[in-house]
Amino acid sequence: MGESTGPAVMVLGALPSLAAAGSLVWAVACRRAAVRQRLGRLALPTAVCAALSLITSFAPLRAGSGWKLAEVALLSLLVAVITRWSRADDLAWALPPAALAVTLWPLPLVTGDSFLESIGIGTFWLLPAAAAAAAGAYLRRQELRRRRAVAEARSAQRLQLSRDLHDFVAHDISGIVVQAQAARFVAATDPSHAVLALERIEKAGLSALAAMDRTVRMLHGPEVAATEPLPDVSQLHLLVENFTAAGATEAHLDLPHPVTERLSREAGSVAYRIVVEGLTNIRRHAPDAARATVAFTPTATTVEIRITNDRGAGPSARRVSRSGGLGLPALTEHARALGGTLAAGPHGGGWQLTAVLPAAPPKEKSPMTTPEKAPTTTPEKTP
Numbered sequence: 001m002g003e004s005t006g007p008a009v010m011v012l013g014a015l016p017s018l019a020a021a022g023s024l025v026w027a028v029a030c031r032r033a034a035v036r037q038r039l040g041r042l043a044l045p046t047a048v049c050a051a052l053s054l055i056t057s058f059a060p061l062r063a064g065s066g067w068k069l070a071e072v073a074l075l076s077l078l079v080a081v082i083t084r085w086s087r088a089d090d091l092a093w094a095l096p097p098a099a100l101a102v103t104l105w106p107l108p109l110v111t112g113d114s115f116l117e118s119i120g121i122g123t124f125w126l127l128p129a130a131a132a133a134a135a136g137a138y139l140r141r142q143e144l145r146r147r148r149a150v151a152e153a154r155s156a157q158r159l160q161l162s163r164d165l166h167d168f169v170a171h172d173i174s175g176i177v178v179q180a181q182a183a184r185f186v187a188a189t190d191p192s193h194a195v196l197a198l199e200r201i202e203k204a205g206l207s208a209l210a211a212m213d214r215t216v217r218m219l220h221g222p223e224v225a226a227t228e229p230l231p232d233v234s235q236l237h238l239l240v241e242n243f244t245a246a247g248a249t250e251a252h253l254d255l256p257h258p259v260t261e262r263l264s265r266e267a268g269s270v271a272y273r274i275v276v277e278g279l280t281n282i283r284r285h286a287p288d289a290a291r292a293t294v295a296f297t298p299t300a301t302t303v304e305i306r307i308t309n310d311r312g313a314g315p316s317a318r319r320v321s322r323s324g325g326l327g328l329p330a331l332t333e334h335a336r337a338l339g340g341t342l343a344a345g346p347h348g349g350g351w352q353l354t355a356v357l358p359a360a361p362p363k364e365k366s367p368m369t370t371p372e373k374a375p376t377t378t379p380e381k382t383p
Helices: 007-028 032-039 043-057 065-085 088-104 115-186 191-219 222-226 233-246 257-262 265-285 315-322 327-338
Strands: 250-254 291-298 302-309 341-347 350-358
Touching: 007 032, 007 043, 007 065, 032 065, 043 065, 043 088, 065 088, 065 115, 088 115, 115 191, 115 233, 115 265, 191 233, 233 250, 233 257, 233 265, 233 291, 257 291, 265 291, 265 302, 265 327, 265 350, 327 341, 327 350
Parallel strands: 250 291
Antiparallel strands: 291 302, 302 350, 341 350
16 A cells, blocks of 8 residues: 555545534534534534544555644544533444544554554554543533532522521411411401501511512522621511510510620521521411420530420321421521531420520630729727
8 A cells, every 4th residue: 555646535535634624613613502512413423534534544545644644633623522512322432433543544654564563653643532532521521510510509599599488488478377367357356456467467478578589689699698698596586576476376585695696697597597497387386375485595515496385296296297398307407517406396295496506605704803902001099
């Protein structure tokens, strides 16, 4: 076999290079939105170009090696592109012939060398194909990691959205339902109480709308969400007062002052959510409870939260332990993420929700220094 410079041979030798260049131009010469789709469809053109390259490499008459060098460069570029963009099943049958064409093209030119030298030459020319495949695989892996990160971020955002809707909106909606039921029964006999119930319904509805607006603003970006922080333990007094005014259950809050200083901002927000969830469950599953207690107990390194109601452990209370909705599992994850715990169950004929959150150690009060008093002398008594 030998090189030839005839026109037909030159056209045949240039055919793989022209086909590879045409495939690349076809992939990018379109609207920007369709470029990715076309790049993902280059597996078949790459396999065709590889087949043409192998045919022209081992044909009885070959064109000059200059076309082959251009062909190797274009095939290596196609290898990188299909490794990055093609599907795995297409890549399985398109990549091997392309790598083979890049590896074997110089072998017909060294027919006089030994077998080991031919192996060395083939191994050397395998490096461009391997480098191109590695580059495409790296970009493919980076894209997969980016998509996975985006998917995880979206999942976390959806979970946060569902928690906000459950913790805040559901609490206000349940209050609206209770007030509407109370207003329906007293509307005919005591219109003044019905008017008060309507006022509370309006207040709870506005609170629900505010919570929804805050959640929607959070979806528009972290800058907007950061301008309005979530409620914390400093707003529990108003929450408990509204809960007592909205139903038949009288709620009491025991919140020592050091608790607000020792809980971090995130732990305070989780504590507020826990109280909201506890009160909402009381309203849903124990609406006839006479008393509910929300007690914060600080210790050396933690703050314990206990939400207790005096409702008997009836069917509705047992239903909370089986299903529990999304609130308790989500809050349990929040508490564990902070290094705390959360548990709920029957207690003393009623129901109790107990949470333990980490807290900063109490601040030591500096000893007060008292000014030294001037020595006083006792006058001597005269005889």
